[in-house]
Amino acid sequence: MLFLIILIGTIGFVFIADYGWINALYMTVITISTVGFKEVQPLDSDAKIFTILLIITSITIFGYIISVITDYIANNKFIEELKFKQVQKKIQSLQKHTIVCGFGRNGKQAMARLKSYKKGCVIVENDPELIEEIEADGTMLYIKGDATSDEALLAAGIERATSLITTLPSDADNLYVVLSARQLNSECTIVSRASIDTSYKKLKIAGADNVIMPDKLGGAHMASLVTTPDIMEFIDRLSIEGESSSNIEELIIEDLPEEYTNKSIFDLDLRKRTGCTVIGFKTPDKEYIINPDASTKLVPKSKLIVIGRPAEIRKLNKLF
Template sequence: MSIFIKVRKALGWKFSTAKPEYDLNPLIYAQLKPFRLPLVLLQVIMMIGTLGYIIIDDFPILDAIYQTGITFTTVGFGEVAEISQAGRFFTITLIIFGFAIFTFSTAVLINVMIKGRLFDLYKERSMLYKIARLRKHFVIFYHNEYTAQLARQFRVNHIPFVVVDPSDDIEAIAKENGYPYYVKEEPYKELGFLKSHLSSAKGAISLSKSISDNITLIASVRLYEKELGRKPFLIISNAETQNEKIRLKKLGADKVVATPALMAKRVSAMAIRPDMENVLDEFLYKRDTPIDMEEIYVNENSWVVNREVKDLRLRDKLKVSVIGITEEKGRFIQMPRGTIVINAKSKLLLVGSQKGIARSKRIINLSNKPEDI
């Protein structure tokens, strides 16, 4: 083990080989391009000065380089050895040209810093490398109050996410709302997909208040999905009316939340059952809750197809209960009896611990019945 690796482990440094899908280096190099001429002139003046002192006053090469350096930079250390009259004239000329090059280089530097985007590009490049390490994250498009609330819930539940928004002050917005990863880009463009590392994401969430923005985003994500040839993204969006909700689902959204309808249902539940007001908050949304709920899809080749619910023995083995079954045609069976037969392409609604549900999902997706069931 090399010393570098030992030091890295001792200091807790972590390095990732993950690279962003969008390379900012060409843009950074373009910003650095104006520095080429000053650097070339610097090398030329150093070569001319070194050769001049060697030829005129027969300086050793190291003394010539040193004399050129202190003369060119005008530090005023004096002469390293006695210089002839021709050498002094050469030195004065070198000082004048050195001062001119220094002034020109300073002007180039100031111009790049003021008019250029070098610092911004380096900051963005650092952010893209951090995002490139994410896997199974969510990409949230458009910043608004919905995004801020969702981000807060994601942070509480340790769900990684990236916010994509075209606002010029997205950095300040991210700092204010606690977005750990953000991208300043138009959400519906491929550039936004590349920078947010959408190809490795679990899903995309569009929370614009404009239905046209949501429609454009959903269509763009589905097209990008086909280009990648990967399994479908989970696309979640919001709508202001029930009609918009229907349209977005037809266009490809997996889940659509109609904000007014959702608020009305919650208020109605509070009015009808005041004592049940905090049930969802306590058991579904609360951090580190012992109880979880998830819907499990039954594949056609699953061993549970055409078997009864009681044959799964989830309650006995894993303390997980099947509280509902959604059949392929949409019929929902509430609190199914143990004799209900499970059909292919149905969905089982399970309640139990997170660990138990995770194990149940693996068991249900097996092709052959486990020996311990």
């Protein structure tokens, strides 16, 4: 509107008052800004009427602009917009991060574990109360939107993410999220929550790598505490809470020095060098070998699972 009134004023002074283009622009600016300098050249009746209309119109526009800016600041829209742009900039800079859809009970637990591993995360949530809780924390990145929509997932950087966790209350919504995420990123690891048994197969077909049923896991765990209490208590004491307190760690073979590729677990000699013990091996075909033989070859696209005290795990991470 401001640009338009300057354009109209300049053209008007050129054709009505017979000003040159520079003088017409100068006259328009000093008129609408109410500076009050003397006219460049005397104005006739038509030019004076045009100037009166220009002054009235410009004052109205300026009043409107000031009211919009005042309302924008008074309602904290400016600060909210600034915060939103800062969050968006941080999200756009993320690479190989995890997207958590839903910040309910399961979503909060997932975020706590991911934060303990210092993993880059983005939450997708549309519940105003939960968003207030996220904002109150001040350390979590989030997208306000419906996780079942492609727009929300794209805003969260699904194309650059390595994993996605969907913990929405509805199995149908989780199914939509899995379908959308798999379509947008075929390489992404997807973990979904499910409430009923019939949803398990559907979510797997839709593209979920893992489907977790919290209620079923809880019941099985409680039964195990009755049948094998000592074993379960020992397992519960194995901490995988974060980088500084883990008892279990996984080693990706590609992350090891090249000299160990295609060598054996025996050649790695983890027990002597770090105190850690190899308890599992994941083959390139995603098969797990419990307590692998020392002659097992460290082939690419495989992983080692090791156990040790927190200090030994830290030594392991420092060496490798």
